[in-house]
Amino acid sequence: MSSRTLFFVTSNPGKLAEAKAILSASGVNLESKNVEITEIQGTIEEITRDKAKRAAEQIGGPVIVEDTCLCFDALKGLPGPYVKHFLKEIGTRGLTNMLAAYDDKTAQAVCTFAYCEPGSEPILFEGRTKGKVVRARGEGSFGWDPIFEYEGSTYAEMDSYQKNKISHRFKALQKLTAWLEEKHG
Amino acid sequence: MSSRTLFFVTSNPGKLAEAKAILSASGVNLESKNVEITEIQGTIEEITRDKAKRAAEQIGGPVIVEDTCLCFDALKGLPGPYVKHFLKEIGTRGLTNMLAAYDDKTAQAVCTFAYCEPGSEPILFEGRTKGKVVRARGEGSFGWDPIFEYEGSTYAEMDSYQKNKISHRFKALQKLTAWLEEKHG
Numbered sequence: 343m344s345s346r347t348l349f350f351v352t353s354n355p356g357k358l359a360e361a362k363a364i365l366s367a368s369g370v371n372l373e374s375k376n377v378e379i380t381e382i383q384g385t386i387e388e389i390t391r392d393k394a395k396r397a398a399e400q401i402g403g404p405v406i407v408e409d410t411c412l413c414f415d416a417l418k419g420l421p422g423p424y425v426k427h428f429l430k431e432i433g434t435r436g437l438t439n440m441l442a443a444y445d446d447k448t449a450q451a452v453c454t455f456a457y458c459e460p461g462s463e464p465i466l467f468e469g470r471t472k473g474k475v476v477r478a479r480g481e482g483s484f485g486w487d488p489i490f491e492y493e494g495s496t497y498a499e500m501d502s503y504q505k506n507k508i509s510h511r512f513k514a515l516q517k518l519t520a521w522l523e524e525k526h527g
Numbered sequence: 528m529s530s531r532t533l534f535f536v537t538s539n540p541g542k543l544a545e546a547k548a549i550l551s552a553s554g555v556n557l558e559s560k561n562v563e564i565t566e567i568q569g570t571i572e573e574i575t576r577d578k579a580k581r582a583a584e585q586i587g588g589p590v591i592v593e594d595t596c597l598c599f600d601a602l603k604g605l606p607g608p609y610v611k612h613f614l615k616e617i618g619t620r621g622l623t624n625m626l627a628a629y630d631d632k633t634a635q636a637v638c639t640f641a642y643c644e645p646g647s648e649p650i651l652f653e654g655r656t657k658g659k660v661v662r663a664r665g666e667g668s669f670g671w672d673p674i675f676e677y678e679g680s681t682y683a684e685m686d687s688y689q690k691n692k693i694s695h696r697f698k699a700l701q702k703l704t705a706w707l708e709e710k711h712g
Contacts, residue, residue, distance in 0.1 A: 381568045383609070418616035424609045431603035443624035
């Protein structure tokens with residue numbers, strides 16, 4: 343394995359493609375590993391750190407992992423890291439409904455990447471985008487993209503060029519890229 | 528350690544007192560262990576099994592653990608095992624608000640105990656009580672007791688005698704007690 347090859351532990355082809363495209367610019371060859379890592383309950387940081395450590399141990403080499411949260415301000419940051427379970431069970435409509443009692447529809451999309459080598463502490467890279475939760479708009483079917491609005495457009499209404507300029511995932515990947523470039527000189 | 532002594536891994540004195548009282552009738556001496564066990568994300572069963580296995584390994588003897596869920600029917604069972612995080616962040620009012628968009632306020636209170644010996648598979652005992660979510664009523668300050676109504680009264684409006692006849696925790700402990708009595712003859 344070359345020192346510029348990194349394993350991305352994910353079972354989500356969309357996330358892999360996005361990360362691969364962004365990291366290839368800095369000469370990093372990203373390969374996916376679909377390893378089953380059970381996520382813990384906790385804060386965004388605790389969940390990502392734990393996942394990164396166990397992934398690095400299982401694979402026996404440097405890995406990156408990712409966790410995505412949707413944090414409703416009116417719900418003090420929840421559903422946060424549990425949003426995937428809500429999305430699976432009640433869909434985007436159900437997520438929007440969770441805010442029916444509140445005028446405040448603001449939310450933060452948070453993406454946290456972690457880089458970890460076996461036996462070392464993970465290093466975290468967080469991207470955060472502030473927006474609001476709306477009734478679904480747009481053709482995108484990726485997660486909760488249709489209900490997250492940023493400056494008048496939902497993620498699902500943006501093309502990937504537009505979205506990548508402001509998305510929580512892009513911001514996190516930019517930080518990771520900058521760090522990898524510095525590390526590898 | 529006598530064969531009738533069992534460790535209950537919990538940091539909640541209320542849960543310990545309740546379990547101790549119920550299990551003492553069957554000659555089981557319950558002692559608490561406040562061991563930090565990180566909970567995983569998953570189904571009720573997955574979370575309880577995982578916690579029981581790791582607690583038994585850490586303690587090196589038979590343990591019981593418990594997990595409590597509040598499952599809103601309109602939200603397809605959520606917040607479920609994540610209810611503790613919602614309760615902590617947004618309180619009972621916030622939990623009630625999560626159902627503002629729905630006429631269906633029905634919910635299920637689910638308590639799952641697991642008995643586990645090191646190296647063995649956990650055995651699960653589930654208690655489930657069907658009720659509905661209401662605006663807080665009653666003096667009880669135990670978790671979400673004030674917003675869970677069963678046949679006209681919230682848990683918080685019931686005395687412990689009333690509550691113990693129908694509560695999800697009592698039903699689960701009854702099953703555990705019956706199993707322990709059979710096991711110990």
